[in-house]
Amino acid sequence: MISAQDQARLAQAIGDVEDDTSGEIVLVIAEQAGHYRAIPLLWALLAALATPWSLLWLTALSASRILLIQLAVALVLSFVLSWPKLRYALVPRSIKHAQGHEAASREFLRRGLTRTREKTGVLIYLALAEHHAEILADTGIADRVDAGIWAGIVADLTAAIGAGRLTEGLIEAIRRIGAILAEHVPPRLDDVDELPDKVIILP
Incomplete structure (x- = not known):
């Protein structure tokens, strides 16, 4: 997903910008925000439901034979559509966006971004399968920066x-966020690094 060398570069970039601010940046990169395992089954069942109508009009097959064909269509399509690229292509964009936002919000809480001293944590969240990127800021910085x-x-x-x-x-993106944090929440004399700078990789 991302090499160890690039992870080190990103961690260094976070550390560098945090030298100029009391804010905290956390970077989470997820392979996927959701699995969507029900999507292939849903499409396969819809196709299976549509199958008998053409067979009834165009053939003289018995009801039992048509039922077997329905089952075969459902099984084959549910297997074929489970291939990751096809599965993600079948998921509506709105659902992928909602899933990405939900996952980002979950990581925002999980990674301690609500527990910084001045409420100035910022999360950069990526879900690669969904092509979803999101920035979430805690109230200490979100209230000062236009969305x-x-x-x-x-x-x-x-x-x-x-x-x-x-x-x-x-x-x-890290440098631009760092500049925003440096402007609104400059470093304090007693500033400490409250959250780790390393890149968090999720499967």
Whole structure:
């Protein structure tokens, strides 16, 4: 998904920008936000339900033979459509977006971003299978930054990923978020690194 060398580069970028702010950045990269195992079965059952109508009109097959064909269609399609690329292609964009947002919100809580001293944690979340990127900021920084700024960073990040520049796009996003944090929450004299800088990789 991402090499150890690139993970080290990203961790270094996070550490560098955090030197200029009391805010915290956490990067989570997930292979997928959801499995969508029911999707292939749903499409296979819909196809199986539609199968008898053409057979009834165009053939003289018995009801029992048509039932067997229905079962075969359901089994074959549920197997074929379970292939990851086909499965993800069948999931509506709105469902993938909702699943990505839910996963990002879950990671925001799980990684301790709500527990920083000044509520200035920022999560960068990627779900590669869904092509979903999201930035979530805690209240100490979210209340000071227009939502459109985060959306612009996400748009540029997804464009970079689409162009095959995953690591470079993430480093640029980290630097832009770091600049925002440095402006609004500069480092304190007693500042400590509250959250790890390492890249969190999820299967």
